[in-house]
Amino acid sequence: MEIEAATPPQTTQQYVLARLRRAILTGALPPGSPIRQDALAERFGVSRVPLREALKILEGNGQVIYRPRRGYVVAELSFDDLLEVYRLRELLEAEAARQAVGRMGEDDVRRLAEAHEDVVAAGKQGDVTAMATANRRFHFTLIDACGMPRLRRFLGILWDATDVYRTLYYSEAANRDRVEREHDGIVRAVRARDADLLVRLLDEHRAGTVATFRGFLTEQERET
Amino acid sequence: MEIEAATPPQTTQQYVLARLRRAILTGALPPGSPIRQDALAERFGVSRVPLREALKILEGNGQVIYRPRRGYVVAELSFDDLLEVYRLRELLEAEAARQAVGRMGEDDVRRLAEAHEDVVAAGKQGDVTAMATANRRFHFTLIDACGMPRLRRFLGILWDATDVYRTLYYSEAANRDRVEREHDGIVRAVRARDADLLVRLLDEHRAGTVATFRGFLTEQERET
């Protein structure tokens, strides 16, 4: 959910949580696959206790489904789920953007611009993972500035739900160019403190990705 | 978060979770108080393992704050937090209502009306706990009908955050009458399938409570 690198894991649960997230993100634990606690714990070199606590976090975020006495399963995303995620992002990010525009200081704007440049740099090198990370930092620099912790948490959950597909999105060069252009507009709107324009640009930005994700999803569901 | 009575706890974690929620709700675990795992586990007659897993769920819902090696503390609600919760409810419940109005069948409307009558009945008897329960059933009958599971979960979290104050709100007879009138209007709007009216009534309904909660909160903060 966050960039963990800033805070190296102090406890085993946090370490396990990070590894679980990576495993889900990279597809090592594909959607729908059951989670064998014993095997995973051994693979991570820990006992089952911290693993189970990490799983409870993911359960709370909706990334795994828990059924008593049956264990945990990696959550799957239907097309309806995808639409819901993007509809909720539309509502919540609009609110976040409007609040953030008024509250961002010069340093915040600078951090936003830096994140933007990182996205571009990663895109130029074709490093999709770095691009996804920088992209998230870009958007959450804006979201964090809204000063609404619950809103921030909700958006984190929504982003996590579709993180798997984001790297796929960036693997196409045309998409990368598009992201670059759109982010540029977003930074300008923030600089101009134009909330309405910013919200509109964010909506358009999302609309581009949701269409592509749709392709991935139907493809995936056809396999099942 | 839910009405647990329908599903008696199959596992100890679920049992502990229900008791934890009750303890927070009733004020047995007041906001800001640290959670001594050993003492609580003994009080509940269980070991610390299921307690810790239940706490992880509450952490995910924002009802407790976790700090590594320091343990869990019951979350406190500042006035800013209250405003955030109600602002987000405004956004999300509007969406839920608009979706629900079109999707509710005759049986859904009937269940809504029944919940409304239960609220009234509990109010007449002055049973604030029963009233709070029925009230939640009333509102979530509407919310559930929207068919958006994430939206539903977010709203559950937001409601949980202020549940402590809801019973206080109902302890005044004037508030109980007001709720009765407003719920009546909401049921009518649903029957008439008038989404705009419904959203407006829900907004007004919330506006009444947030003002009263404000009183409780400043009172509480003064004590600290």
Add this chain to the structure above:
DNA sequence: AGAATCAATATTGGATCCGAAATAGTTACC
């Protein structure tokens, strides 16, 4: 041959135990 029943195995859930860190209490020193 197919279905149902029963046994063997795998897997989860919970309890107890132990080590490590944080907090509280005590003593010595300035």
Add this chain to the structure above:
DNA sequence: GGTAACTATTTCGGATCCAATATTGATTCT
């Protein structure tokens, strides 16, 4: 008398162990 360092105690985090349930496979009966 106040503060700092050191020790004791509490409390948390994690590992191992055991019991209960679910799943799988074998066997028997129709």
